[in-house]
Amino acid sequence: MYKSKRISDSTIHRLSLYYRSLAALEKSGHQTVCSKELGKREKLTPAQVRKDLSFFGSFGTRGLGYPVRELKDKIAEILGINRTWNVAIVGVGNIGSALIGYKEFQKQGFHIRLAFDNDQRKIGSLHKGILISDVKELKPLLRKNGIQMVIVAVPAGSAQAVVDEVVEAGVKAILSFAPTNLKVPEEVFLRTENMAIELEHLSFHLAKPYYRRPARP
């Protein structure tokens, strides 16, 4: 039962995977699913699935498995995606503009409410239905629109300045695509994504195949 143990990033990540499998199972009409089946779909052991879920409660029935619909809803609640979030994007370059149009975000309840840039040619124009505002207006607009998450997609050189403003506006969650280290206060949650690093994993494995890890069970 509901333990107050520290939850690891990998557990959260796997919850997201379970959520997607459960959504697919629900669509195909499954009522229940067992940890073995769920694990098979995500290439994880049944024990891993059960352990992950056990951090948050007991959602299954012995002998039967888990109710698909209920477990999906429960995970949505845990992940905080049983509601909508107001998101802003700073930087409407390559990545920023791609994310504005990214359908998956809408589907999961992440609504892009605002977009910012510092390029006068972009400011004031519409991009996929979103008005692009001047980044000078960042702080007041974040506040006024009740933005809860900000995606930073500006060049490395301007990222820290943007992040500082975002923090000052009271936003507690930031996802950065700028390839640089950023400082935020303790209470702000920051994740940094770097697409180039993903490709470096590939090149590492191509360059040094003998380091390659064996396939998961």
Added chain:
Amino acid sequence: MYKSKRISDSTIHRLSLYYRSLAALEKSGHQTVCSKELGKREKLTPAQVRKDLSFFGSFGTRGLGYPVRELKDKIAEILGINRTWNVAIVGVGNIGSALIGYKEFQKQGFHIRLAFDNDQRKIGSLHKGILISDVKELKPLLRKNGIQMVIVAVPAGSAQAVVDEVVEAGVKAILSFAPTNLKVPEEVFLRTENMAIELEHLSFHLAKPYYRRPARP
């Protein structure tokens, strides 16, 4: 000296981080750096830095630290980014077109040579200097152009079919942005990125602040 131990994904990831810090240090004229300083920049312990590097050799000098330039070059060699790679992108939608224009890839030696789509309106047109080919031509064109890595940025529904073709063309490294589970043979290295999952980490922490992990040392 050079141990043949299995290298974890997290170690590879950190090598990429070190590489970036070293590049910055080199630019600012530093000749040497110690594990403490490098660790501080990446929010890691000095021991972690030394251990990571020790998997691949001994690059430092006791009492002094590591030679910035040399260590950077060594890591580039380990990561396989001391050379260029031929990359193709399949799917010129939001994500795909963003990646075609993503400057960091070029900088790291990842050259986007080909782009594919199934939309007749896009096929034959230029996108940021890259000709968009018909995805029907995928297999022969990958072969003819010596493509070593493929980035899959198509909708979930068509991703497996694309991946199958890519595998048949002999490509051994795939980075997928499709939000779905993909099957590849043992010898093909596949990584799946999911932007929505990144946002779910944020919402998890916003929704349940009491689960939040303490800041790293």
Added chain:
DNA sequence: GCATGTGAATTCATTCACAGCT
């Protein structure tokens, strides 16, 4: 003295294995 490189110790994550419920 200073900082690396590395076994040993520790912490964290995963898997095992089984009691307990349906």
Added chain:
DNA sequence: AGCTGTGAATGAATTCACATGC
């Protein structure tokens, strides 16, 4: 019988601590 939930066991990653060399 079938499958969950969970302590115990194992395995992996990180940190400690110190011998070694500049």
